[in-house]
Amino acid sequence: MSAVRVLSELDPATTAAVRDLAVAAGRADGREPFSEQFLINLRGGARAGVTHLVVGTAEAADRTGGGLVGAGDALAGYAQLDGTSAELAVHPDHRRRGIGGALLAELTARAPELDVWAHGDLPAAAALAASRGLERARVLWQMRRTPEAGALPAPTVPDGVTIRPFVVGEDEADFLRVNNAAFHWHPEQGGWALEQVREREAEDWFDPEGFLLAVDADGTLLGYHWTKVHSPTAAEPAMGEVYVLGVDPAAHGRGLGRVLTLAGLHHLAARGLDTVLLYVEADNAPAVRVYEKLGFAVHATDVMYST
Template sequence: MIITDALTPARRETVRALAERARLHDGIGPLDEAALLALDDPTVGATHLLVEAGATGTQTGADGTEAADGDDADADLHGYASVLADGTIQGMVDPQHRRRGHGSALLEAALEATASPAVWAHGALAAALALLTSRGLVPTRDLLTMRRPLDAEHPVPAIPAVRDAQVQLGTIDLPRELERWVEVNALAFADHPEQGALTAEDFTRRTAQDWFDAADVHVARREDRMIGFVWIKREQPGQDVDPAQPGDAQPGDAPPLDAQPSDAEVYVVATDPAEQGRGIAGALLTTALHRLQDQGVPAVELYVEADATAAVGLYERWGFTVSGRDVQLRPERV
């Protein structure tokens, strides 16, 4: 097993290819956005664990160079796990190399790599949950995926008026509103373990991704001061390429002219707590849904904590239904 805090470009691509093979097999991506971003950025403090064909023992590179530049740089990758700085663990094993102990080995090493492990079972797959619970981990978070079609049979309702005539809707003005975005996000998610901790650097890192479009960050302002926002994420169409059959497509290529839009994601919904109760989130979300529907996006999804009953009920009234589930597990406290 290789343990490193930095990956060479070649290994980053093998991890991405493995993640795509796992997604196609399991129907769910094994790595969340934070883990994917950590593949490229060694400054975020992630630890990478890799099981490669033919590798024996454990190789550790304190700065990534010793382990990452060895003779196995082009070896087949059988398994991978990510340990983020906050203790979040997630990973996958190649579908063709499962039931050989790779998952157990990665899990044990990942648990030893952090003092506060929190392991995601994306999709709540039965085999993953069985492995994690067999190691004494217990569920502590339940994250729902909710989806809403945007076809003609599911029309988006009219944009409701905000109950404050001074509030104006628009799109984000960068870089002018960057710091205010961070403030509103922190206020809205003060009790959220991940979202509320995002910094200006985290925001900028996401705006550098191919999918970012400032026109998809809808904001509400009073007297030119942001008080709420809805951020939509849309991957480029035509990018779901089978890594086993890549053809001529390459990462970053422009989509084909006949590519159809893929589902969008309601990435973040946030309102300054001092401004809640005026219908700001509803007006922003409906505005965003109208734009997506007008552009032919087939559906939109979002993620919400299962125990956030008020939010779940609100999304259900907007036409969203539960379509998936992720479970986070931690060691049981004695």
């Protein structure tokens, strides 16, 4: 096994190899190994608070003399540390060689207070976490609504409320106000700044027509439903996503969560997307009940392991 290399940024060849590793691991495990923010962190050079851990293949080490990859090389393992949060993956062709353990040991050495996401509740991930004394701390469900759930009910928009698309360059500040109020408790979704919005506006999937805002008669933003479209892959058809949905706490009790959910689902259905996914904390019983009533069921599980 090559040594773990610690880098503040990745060169283009290594970035490409990380993406190839993610594809290979996703095919082998049935779950993509890295979340959206961690993939965004691969772009644009060095980022404050982000560290990359790379294990090259023995073949690449022989050629480069340093364990990094060159153009066309595979990557044996990769981990990313963003603050105190981490994700890691080992290429299926290089597993059971101690690479995952070496990456996790380096992560825990660098961040004694560490949260590691494992996408898919896989026995190998649980065993690796246990080997370093990490414990299950959060469980995130991916729920899906499929055609078998039947027809969507129509949304009933309250009097005085209008649902309209997001306007780039105008609605960012209001979105951040409502988002950060609605998710003040959430470690990933809360505390956003304009940077996080701009990064997502630059993504290929971003479509302001699918970013729905509920506004009061005076134009005050009450809530939003930001949808996302996933392109088809070899394993999955094209599908929609309830990317993030939030209601201003000051507007609770008006039924806007259900209305916005349905408005987004109808928008996705109009685009021919009859399968829709979302992510929800497994212990958020009220939200889970709402989604179950709309025909969603648990499809997959992600687990956060913490020191």
